[in-house]
Amino acid sequence: MTAVAERITGLVGALRAHGVRIGTGESVDAARAVEALGLADRERLREGLAATLLHGAGQRAVFDPVFDLYFPRGVGGPDGERAGREALRERLAEALAADDGALLARLAAEAVDGLGGYGSSPGADGWSAYQTLDRLRPQTLLARVRADVRGRDGGGEGFADRLLDDEIRRRIEAFRRMVGTEARRRVAERRGREEIARRGVVPTADRVDFLFAGRDQLAELRRAVQPLARKLATRLAARRRRAARGTVDLRRTLRSSLSTGGVPMRPVLRRRRPVRPELVLLCDVSGSVSGFSDFTMLLVQALHDQFSKIRVFAFVNRLDEVTGLLDHGRADPDGLSARIRAEATLTGWHGSSDYGVALGEFAERYGDAVGPRTTVFVLGDARTNMSDPNLAAVREVARRARRVYWLNPEPRGQWGTGDSAAPDYAGLVEMHECRTARQLGALIARLLPV
Amino acid sequence: MFTSVDDVSARLAETGYLASPAVATTVFLAGRLGKPLLVEGPAGVGKTELAKAVAQMAGARLVRLQCYEGVDESRALYEWNHAKQLLRISAGRDESWDETRTDIFSEEFLLPRPLLTAIRGDEPTVLLIDETDKADIEMEGLLLEVLSDFQITVPELGTVTATRRPFVVLTSNAGRELSEALRRRCLFLHIGFPEEELERRIVGLKVPGLGAALTESVVRVVGALRAMDLRKAPSVAETVDWAHTLLALGADTLDETVVRDSLGVILKHQDDIQKAAAKLDLDAL
Numbered sequence: 001m002t003a004v005a006e007r008i009t010g011l012v013g014a015l016r017a018h019g020v021r022i023g024t025g026e027s028v029d030a031a032r033a034v035e036a037l038g039l040a041d042r043e044r045l046r047e048g049l050a051a052t053l054l055h056g057a058g059q060r061a062v063f064d065p066v067f068d069l070y071f072p073r074g075v076g077g078p079d080g081e082r083a084g085r086e087a088l089r090e091r092l093a094e095a096l097a098a099d100d101g102a103l104l105a106r107l108a109a110e111a112v113d114g115l116g117g118y119g120s121s122p123g124a125d126g127w128s129a130y131q132t133l134d135r136l137r138p139q140t141l142l143a144r145v146r147a148d149v150r151g152r153d154g155g156g157e158g159f160a161d162r163l164l165d166d167e168i169r170r171r172i173e174a175f176r177r178m179v180g181t182e183a184r185r186r187v188a189e190r191r192g193r194e195e196i197a198r199r200g201v202v203p204t205a206d207r208v209d210f211l212f213a214g215r216d217q218l219a220e221l222r223r224a225v226q227p228l229a230r231k232l233a234t235r236l237a238a239r240r241r242r243a244a245r246g247t248v249d250l251r252r253t254l255r256s257s258l259s260t261g262g263v264p265m266r267p268v269l270r271r272r273r274p275v276r277p278e279l280v281l282l283c284d285v286s287g288s289v290s291g292f293s294d295f296t297m298l299l300v301q302a303l304h305d306q307f308s309k310i311r312v313f314a315f316v317n318r319l320d321e322v323t324g325l326l327d328h329g330r331a332d333p334d335g336l337s338a339r340i341r342a343e344a345t346l347t348g349w350h351g352s353s354d355y356g357v358a359l360g361e362f363a364e365r366y367g368d369a370v371g372p373r374t375t376v377f378v379l380g381d382a383r384t385n386m387s388d389p390n391l392a393a394v395r396e397v398a399r400r401a402r403r404v405y406w407l408n409p410e411p412r413g414q415w416g417t418g419d420s421a422a423p424d425y426a427g428l429v430e431m432h433e434c435r436t437a438r439q440l441g442a443l444i445a446r447l448l449p450v
Numbered sequence: 451m452f453t454s455v456d457d458v459s460a461r462l463a464e465t466g467y468l469a470s471p472a473v474a475t476t477v478f479l480a481g482r483l484g485k486p487l488l489v490e491g492p493a494g495v496g497k498t499e500l501a502k503a504v505a506q507m508a509g510a511r512l513v514r515l516q517c518y519e520g521v522d523e524s525r526a527l528y529e530w531n532h533a534k535q536l537l538r539i540s541a542g543r544d545e546s547w548d549e550t551r552t553d554i555f556s557e558e559f560l561l562p563r564p565l566l567t568a569i570r571g572d573e574p575t576v577l578l579i580d581e582t583d584k585a586d587i588e589m590e591g592l593l594l595e596v597l598s599d600f601q602i603t604v605p606e607l608g609t610v611t612a613t614r615r616p617f618v619v620l621t622s623n624a625g626r627e628l629s630e631a632l633r634r635r636c637l638f639l640h641i642g643f644p645e646e647e648l649e650r651r652i653v654g655l656k657v658p659g660l661g662a663a664l665t666e667s668v669v670r671v672v673g674a675l676r677a678m679d680l681r682k683a684p685s686v687a688e689t690v691d692w693a694h695t696l697l698a699l700g701a702d703t704l705d706e707t708v709v710r711d712s713l714g715v716i717l718k719h720q721d722d723i724q725k726a727a728a729k730l731d732l733d734a735l
């Protein structure tokens with residue numbers, strides 16, 4: 001295999017490890033693309049490989065950092081002497097003011113080289129983006145860059161001037177990402193790109209653990225709600241069609257076979273009445289699991305026409321109905337959790353979750369929300385902060401409902417550790433691990449009644 | 451078809467389409483590898499325009515299949531002209547039925563639709579399958595068949611095979627997830643909102659009278675709006691519309707009043723307008 005072919009194979013392998021499905025046909029196309037484009041222009045190479053290997057825009061967030069490892073910008077550190085912190089800040093301020101992308105990339109390389117190295121014994125040394133940025137502190141350059149830009153444009157008049165601060169922040173943000181890319185490249189030279197591609201590249205939003213998702217990833221997830229809902233609606237409709245075809249009604253088949261001398265010629269199907277199910281959500285919205293709950297609430301709302309009725313309840317250690325608040329979530333999904341916390345009574349005299357009290361309150365005050373057609377989903381990590389889990393309340397809800405499912409965003413291995421009452425609840429209702437949007441989608445497609 | 455990425459860039463520019471490096475590279479590759487191009491992205495970023503520009507630069511005819519909910523074979527492939535067939539039947543009373551029958555299922559009574567039109571004929575062709583996500587899933591099966599073999603069978607007439615494969619562009623606004631199988635047939639290109647520099651050039655090209663300073667401000671404001679996470683972020687189409695409006699208003703700089711009065715050109719939802727006005731420190735609307 002030539003070096004380039006090997007490189008493509010490595011890139012494809014790393015992408016597959018991140019869940020991007022690539023067939024041999026696409027790999028062949030990728031090789032042809034590289035041949036047609038040549039290696040001289042790295043950005044064209046990037047686009048050509050993306051065009052042949054990817055099938056959706058969501059995969060790009062994984063592709064770019066992996067590409068940067070397999071087709072790196074260069075080898076080793078920048079030439080010349082290592083720059084000191086102050087000199088770097090000086091030049092960074094100028095580059096940010098000029099919005100000079102090429103210069104910013106060069107400075108990112110110099111910064112990692114000069115400020116990002118740690119350790120000296122082989123195996124324990126490396127390059128850290130975190131350390132680089134912590135020493136360089138680019139965010140503190142805002143005022144200086146602003147003054148610089150105004151100086152060169154003369155004044156600071158004009159309407160667009162009010163946009164300047166945010167623009168500079170975005171440039172700084174882009175620079176931080178460049179530092180991340182550069183540090184990964186340097187580390188990969190030392191430890192091998194396979195390992196860094198596996199561990200150092202953030203997974204696509206739908207594979208991020210709800211419990212560890214950062215703000216940006218949660219925002220990205222919220223944008224994924226509508227497409228995911230459309231996909232699920234298609235799957236549910238297919239299941240519903242299949243279910244509506246019905247099963248054979250033996251008694252009626254035999255009765256109608258009397259006319260054919262008792263030979264059952266035509267099976268009579270038992271028709272199902274197409275009654276849309278009712279859904280109740282009970283959501284723990286306390287800090288640790290709120291990302292998971294928010295996302296699930298938005299998803300269920302986006303699926304609202306799949307149900308005859310949806311009611312949503314939120315709790316921390318008190319429980320309140322938030323069905324009405326969710327309706328407005330359509331206009332402003334980002335503000336949903338803030339609104340729920342502001343407008344619903346969710347906490348009593350302390351701020352941590354209490355499943356026992358909240359579930360008891362549900363069974364007592366809203367028991368009539370649950371009937372034989374209702375499917376109940378409980379969302380939460382079942383961490384009771386050492387208080388009584390109130391299994392009786394769960395038993396009562398399970399007795400009234402058609403089905404109760406518990407979706408737990410914690411890895412199964414952690415159920416029952418510390419203050420988790422997960423095994424107790426799992427003894428009464430079906431509990432599923434639900435750590436990522438991808439898992440949630442699969443569970444909903446399987447568990448939702450149709 | 452194209453000699454290089456630069457060649458694609460330059461010739462697209464001649465038609466009035468300014469391609470990002472990603473667009474030029476992918477169009478070049480689609481020509482080289484002979485694969486259909488699936489272009490995805492929000493409304494108004496130039497997906498349809500790109501297909502038209504490719505046709506123009508290649509001196510090819512453009513055949514367009516506009517998809518919508520319920521578009522079916524008779525709209526996409528071909529249909530028999532029933533009215534004309536009936537007329538023919540009633541006119542030919544003294545012939546045998548067999549004669550009439552052969553006659554009315556002939557070329558003369560066939561209404562070719564875009565897919566068949568694009569496959570027949572020898573001239574270079576760009577086939578644009580626009581807004582594919584709006585069609586039903588059944589339509590995808592049909593597209594897959596046509597894009598695999600480039601042949602269409604009309605039972606009464608026989609099989610038509612492309613003598614010259616069209617350059618195929620499919621667009622999608624991601625309203626519905628297209629099937630994996632269809633995606634695998636295609637090269638994938640996502641067009642997002644352009645970089646500032648490219649957008650300035652697009653505005654400069656479409657609304658040359660606006661002047662460099664005002665063009666720059668327009669693009670900066672649109673960039674700020676896109677960072678706001680609105681229900682519908684303004685696209686290139688809105689940027690160009692806004693530039694036209696400002697030119698018509700005779701504005702020579704942006705100020706609070708001008709922006710406030712014309713925000714409705716860029717933003718389509720009332721709550722977006724309110725959110726943007728607050729974030730841009732405009733006085734109450």
Ligand SMILES: Nc1ncnc2c1ncn2[C@@H]1O[C@H](COP(=O)(O)OP(=O)(O)O)[C@@H](O)[C@H]1O
Pocket residue numbers: 466467468469470492493494495496497498499500652656686687690
């Ligand atoms: N790269 C570009 N070069 C020139 N014009 C563009 C470009 N991108 C968008 N436009 C403008 O945007 C308008 C909308 O484009 P269109 O192709 O209709 O968008 P889409 O099909 O993606 O919804 C076009 O009329 C064109 O004026």
Ligand SMILES: [Mg+2]
Pocket residue numbers: 494497498499580621
């Ligand atoms: Mg269009």
